[in-house]
Amino acid sequence: MIRAMRESDIEDYLVRRAKALSGEVRKVKWIGRRGAPDRVVMLPGSRLYWVELKRPGEQAEPHQAREHTRMRRLGQQVFVVDSLDAINLLLR
Numbered sequence: 001m002i003r004a005m006r007e008s009d010i011e012d013y014l015v016r017r018a019k020a021l022s023g024e025v026r027k028v029k030w031i032g033r034r035g036a037p038d039r040v041v042m043l044p045g046s047r048l049y050w051v052e053l054k055r056p057g058e059q060a061e062p063h064q065a066r067e068h069t070r071m072r073r074l075g076q077q078v079f080v081v082d083s084l085d086a087i088n089l090l091l092r
Contacts, residue, residue, distance in 0.1 A: 004055075004056075005055065005056050005084075006055060007053050007054060007055045007058075010053050010055075010081065010082065010083065010084065010087065011038065011039070011053050013084050013087055014039065014041070014051060014053065014081070014087050015039075017087055017088070017091050018041050018043065018091065021043055021091060022043075022044050023042055023043040023044065023047075024041075024042045025039050025040070025041050025042075026039065026040050026042075027039060028040050028050070030067075033067075034063050034064075034067070035061075035063045035064045035066060035067030035068070036067065037050040037051055037052045037064075037068065037071075037078055038051060038052055038053045039051045039053065041090075041091075043091070048077070049077050049078075049079060050068075050071060050076055050077065050078040050079070051078075051079050051080075051081055051090070052064060052068065052078070052079070052080040052081070053081060053082075054080060054081070054082040055082060056082050056083055057082060058082055059080065059082075060080050068080070
């Protein structure tokens with residue numbers, strides 16, 4: 001029986017792919033505020049991405065989407081990814 005993909009599977013893949021590109025990945029947690037993206041991805045060439053990880057087909061919760069919008073207004077690159085393909089597109 002094939003197991004459904006979990007958010008942690010997608011997260012593990014993100015970390016492996018970023019490291020293969022000589023990048024670093026850190027978990028994120030806001031203090032005193034909700035809605036932080038799960039990870040920040042730092043890649044060579046000053047590429048920095050905030051990544052919210054979800055199970056396939058899931059979307060950001062309303063409070064997360066509001067925080068992502070605030071961050072984007074400040075010029076941050078925030079992505080919600082729910083698949084290995086989405087990670088491959090992000091890190092190409």
